[in-house]
Amino acid sequence: MTGSIFACYFQALLSQDSPLSGYSWYEYLHDTYHNIEGNFFIDTQSLYGKENNSMTGSVTLEELYQCRSQRAQALHDAGQKVIGYFCCYVPDEIIAAFDMLPYRIQGSQNEPIDQADVHMETMACPFARSCFNLALNGKYDFLDGFVIPHTCDTLEHLYVIWQETRPLSLTHFVNVPHMLSPSSATFYRQELNTFIVALKTWSGQKLDTGKLREAVRVYNSRRAALRDLYELRKADPPLVSGAEVTKAVVAGMGIPATEHIELIRAFITEVKARQKAKKDQRPRIFLWGNELDDAAFIRLVEESGAHVVMDDLCTGTRFFWEDVPETEDPLDGIVTRYLNTHCPRTNLPQAATREADLENRFGHIGRFVREWKVNGVIFYIVRYCDTCELEGPDLREYLQGMKLPVLMIEDDYSTSTIGQLRTRVQAFLEMIA
Amino acid sequence: MENTEKIKTTAVKGTKAAQKVRGFVKNIYRSAQEAKAQGKKVSYVMVSSHYDEILRAMDIVPLPTENFAGLCAAKREMDRFLLKAEEDGYSQVLCSYARIGLGFDSLRKELGGIPENSPDGGMPMPDMMVGSSNVCDPRFKWFQATGRFLDAPHHSIDVVKPPVHADLKAVQNYYVRYQQAQFEELIAFLEKHTGKKLDKERLWETLRLGDEACRLWYETDRLRVAVPSPMPSQDRFSIMVPAYYYTGTQEAVDFYRELYEEVKYRVDNKIGTAGEQRYRVLYGGGLPPWHTLWIFNYFESFGAAFVMENVYRVHDPVEVPSHVKDPVEYLAWRTFLRLTSSHEKAKANSGNIEVERLLDLIRDYRIDGVVFHACRSCRATTLGQIHTKNRLSQFTDMPMTQLVSDMVDLRDYSEAQWKAQIGAFIEALAGREKTA
Numbered sequence: 001m002t003g004s005i006f007a008c009y010f011q012a013l014l015s016q017d018s019p020l021s022g023y024s025w026y027e028y029l030h031d032t033y034h035n036i037e038g039n040f041f042i043d044t045q046s047l048y049g050k051e052n053n054s055m056t057g058s059v060t061l062e063e064l065y066q067c068r069s070q071r072a073q074a075l076h077d078a079g080q081k082v083i084g085y086f087c088c089y090v091p092d093e094i095i096a097a098f099d100m101l102p103y104r105i106q107g108s109q110n111e112p113i114d115q116a117d118v119h120m121e122t123m124a125c126p127f128a129r130s131c132f133n134l135a136l137n138g139k140y141d142f143l144d145g146f147v148i149p150h151t152c153d154t155l156e157h158l159y160v161i162w163q164e165t166r167p168l169s170l171t172h173f174v175n176v177p178h179m180l181s182p183s184s185a186t187f188y189r190q191e192l193n194t195f196i197v198a199l200k201t202w203s204g205q206k207l208d209t210g211k212l213r214e215a216v217r218v219y220n221s222r223r224a225a226l227r228d229l230y231e232l233r234k235a236d237p238p239l240v241s242g243a244e245v246t247k248a249v250v251a252g253m254g255i256p257a258t259e260h261i262e263l264i265r266a267f268i269t270e271v272k273a274r275q276k277a278k279k280d281q282r283p284r285i286f287l288w289g290n291e292l293d294d295a296a297f298i299r300l301v302e303e304s305g306a307h308v309v310m311d312d313l314c315t316g317t318r319f320f321w322e323d324v325p326e327t328e329d330p331l332d333g334i335v336t337r338y339l340n341t342h343c344p345r346t347n348l349p350q351a352a353t354r355e356a357d358l359e360n361r362f363g364h365i366g367r368f369v370r371e372w373k374v375n376g377v378i379f380y381i382v383r384y385c386d387t388c389e390l391e392g393p394d395l396r397e398y399l400q401g402m403k404l405p406v407l408m409i410e411d412d413y414s415t416s417t418i419g420q421l422r423t424r425v426q427a428f429l430e431m432i433a
Numbered sequence: 434m435e436n437t438e439k440i441k442t443t444a445v446k447g448t449k450a451a452q453k454v455r456g457f458v459k460n461i462y463r464s465a466q467e468a469k470a471q472g473k474k475v476s477y478v479m480v481s482s483h484y485d486e487i488l489r490a491m492d493i494v495p496l497p498t499e500n501f502a503g504l505c506a507a508k509r510e511m512d513r514f515l516l517k518a519e520e521d522g523y524s525q526v527l528c529s530y531a532r533i534g535l536g537f538d539s540l541r542k543e544l545g546g547i548p549e550n551s552p553d554g555g556m557p558m559p560d561m562m563v564g565s566s567n568v569c570d571p572r573f574k575w576f577q578a579t580g581r582f583l584d585a586p587h588h589s590i591d592v593v594k595p596p597v598h599a600d601l602k603a604v605q606n607y608y609v610r611y612q613q614a615q616f617e618e619l620i621a622f623l624e625k626h627t628g629k630k631l632d633k634e635r636l637w638e639t640l641r642l643g644d645e646a647c648r649l650w651y652e653t654d655r656l657r658v659a660v661p662s663p664m665p666s667q668d669r670f671s672i673m674v675p676a677y678y679y680t681g682t683q684e685a686v687d688f689y690r691e692l693y694e695e696v697k698y699r700v701d702n703k704i705g706t707a708g709e710q711r712y713r714v715l716y717g718g719g720l721p722p723w724h725t726l727w728i729f730n731y732f733e734s735f736g737a738a739f740v741m742e743n744v745y746r747v748h749d750p751v752e753v754p755s756h757v758k759d760p761v762e763y764l765a766w767r768t769f770l771r772l773t774s775s776h777e778k779a780k781a782n783s784g785n786i787e788v789e790r791l792l793d794l795i796r797d798y799r800i801d802g803v804v805f806h807a808c809r810s811c812r813a814t815t816l817g818q819i820h821t822k823n824r825l826s827q828f829t830d831m832p833m834t835q836l837v838s839d840m841v842d843l844r845d846y847s848e849a850q851w852k853a854q855i856g857a858f859i860e861a862l863a864g865r866e867k868t869a
Binding site: 118119120121123124152153154157158159160161164165171173175177178179181182183184186187190194197344345347349350354357381383384386387389390391392393394396397408410 | 521522524531566569573575588589593596598599603608610614784785807809810812815816817820823824
């Protein structure tokens with residue numbers, strides 16, 4: 001209820017005609033919160049200690065998490081172009097350098113898929129189907145264009161289906177190499193150039209290299225802010241819950257990076273000011289999988305008696321962890337950064353031995369696990385993701401080599417099925433406690 | 434007691450050529466087993482990756498793991514491999530070809546040799562594995578995963594295709610260059626693991642043979658526009674074997690020449706496939722149900738003959754620019770041109786490559802109805818069928834249906850459900866016939 005009240009105020013505020021239009025949206029979010037009853041962080045407060053400041057960052061992030069499209073909708077209404085995209089392979093920086101808003105398309109685990117099945121087989125990734133379903137229901141009408149990278153078979157097909165069912169004036173497909181070699185980088189760069197040409201033609205604007213360079217700096221600042229937030233999870237117990245962190249990351253996927261940075265920094269300040277909780281014996285969990293843009297499952301794990309302290313998810317570290325190198329030609333750095341995203345859909349050249357190969361593929365996870373002092377790993381795979389399904393057993397072998405227990409869960413991207421997982425999660429946590 | 438009676442899975446073939454294909458299949462595995470004994474190099478491969486002729490030119494014996502999965506299904510010998518893969522942690526929704534391959538490799542490792550009674554003697558241990566991103570994701574990921582069960586080097590290549598609305602002239606150059614580089618990197622891998630340089634003259638020869646087999650197959654398909662239909666779809670699912678698994682060989686060329694002659698004879702003498710051909714049906718897409726190919730004969734019993742297919746298609750003829758003098762560059766051009774051969778036409782009409790192809794087939798082959806096969810574990814060939822069906826219905830009112838099972842996993846198949854659906858489809862064909 002609070003969310004809907006807030007959404008109305010928020011829309012009114014951001015309307016160009018609103019008498020409040022000179023008022024900072026951020027200040028407004030903050031002030032409005034104090035006029036609304038309720039607190040979104042009650043559960044996690046009891047776990048992570050009481051607040052002793054105004055909670056501005058967390059409340060605003062929570063609101064954005066609950067109403068993810070509100071800010072993008074407002075900017076679209078105000079005349080800014082909003083470009084939706086999927087996955088971790090479309091550089092935000094390029095879209096932002098055209099003064100457009102990059103909007104990471106997300107689904108809804110709470111809304112049933114009631115339209116998409118008319119157009120798309122049910123054996124497709126339910127996350128992708130959910131996103132498309134939202135589009136069919138008009139929830140993505142604020143998008144001026146969308147870009148789909150060739151991440152997987154489902155997205156390749158979704159591009160055609162979406163484009164022909166809900167056409168927009170800009171639709172673009174970026175071919176992303178599955179292989180990593182010098183020729184792959186050259187090809188991906190050319191694909192990004194083709195994408196830039198498409199944006200130029202569509203918008204009538206030129207790409208200013210200075211703006212692209214600046215976008216790289218801004219998005220790297222966001223990455224740094226998010227990494228700082230993740231640092232707070234190293235403490236024992238962590239200063240911030242996994243559910244809070246996921247919300248904070250996801251909330252910012254459809255707003256200008258500068259605003260997200262401000263919110264994350266405010267949230268970090270707020271978290272650091274929290275009264276430290278006592279040490280406990282709860283296991284520290286690492287989460288691996290694909291698209292998890294809803295905190296429900298993480299909350300389930302935490303409510304079952306664990307701390308979710310680190311992840312390798314499309315909506316987590318995979319999305320933001322590595323910086324774009326600040327190169328003279330900014331596109332060089334962008335190509336390097338995005339092509340090397342750690343994702344099961346990309347094949348690294350095989351190393352000389354099995355051990356070396358696993359280290360090459362999963363070494364970044366090994367480092368996370370050691371630094372965040374992880375006790376157990378949960379795989380949360382949104383069903384029908386062939387590359388994750390093939391990667392999982394190899395990663396489990398690697399982690400078991402580190403003496404880490406693994407629980408492998410395959411789910412339907414729906415909060416209605418999450419309850420069924422509670423028993424499995426509890427049994428796993430009991431086993432490793 | 435378990436019923437050990439042999440279960441019927443295959444269909445009655447229409448042509449003599451198709452009846453010879455079983456020998457080609459057996460020979461795939463026999464050749465690989467003999468090659469191992471003779472010290473020749475054997476490689477797991479993903480067929481139709483556009484690199485096939487390179488392996489032939491380097492005398493590497495190809496071992497097509499997907500074909501083995503289909504063979505297991507046709508022999509109803511898939512369960513132990515599927516279950517083994519699932520026991521090893523692979524999801525039941527993962528590509529069932531991959532599950533059979535992974536399960537087989539796992540069992541072979543566990544048993545210390547090829548599992549007893551494996552179809553056609555099973556697959557020997559490969560010396561290397563070569564995947565590709567052509568068609569689907571598991572085709573480049575599967576060999577990496579099976580590294581758990583066998584110690585062999587693997588390498589995969591990208592096969593890239595621009596979307597239908599791409600400006601082909603603008604992207605052509607860098608797509609071809611990337612494809613060429615991917616082939617060159619593969620050649621370096623193969624040279625390293627065979628200790629042998631690629632002979633480019635040999636490659637020209639295998640390319641020539643590959644192109645010739647393709648041309649003959651294409652010409653045969655064009656003959657199939659005839660009424661009555663001289664060759665049914667169940668034959669297609671056999672006769673694709675030489676083109677896909679013997680790419681770049683004289684055997685394949687000889688086979689398609691013979692097939693062409695046979696089909697031409699049947700057309701010239703108006704010899705149709707068995708039974709009354711009251712309705713001409715198009716197999717609209719999806720991998721075939723290898724576990725139940727006799728279902729095509731079931732359709733025929735109602736007078737519905739499958740006369741053409743939109744799967745395992747032979748490539749349209751393409752013309753590589755004459756300035757190309759290097760066989761690897763030729764291969765890169767051929768790949769690009771084959772993969773984009775329908776783009777301009779689709780762009781000018783429906784805007785959808787699949788829809789455009791099907792409309793062409795419906796018109797040329799005088800089709801009365803379309804049947805799709807959705808495979809629960811194959812996203813690449815299944816996703817988009819509903820959309821294609823929806824789009825097609827904007828152009829035609831002919832009956833269309835989508836049967837659902839899997840290419841090899843029988844647990845996704847229901848004979849009763851299929852028969853009910855087929856009955857309704859036949860009624861719709863009859864109803865349309867009356868109206869016409």
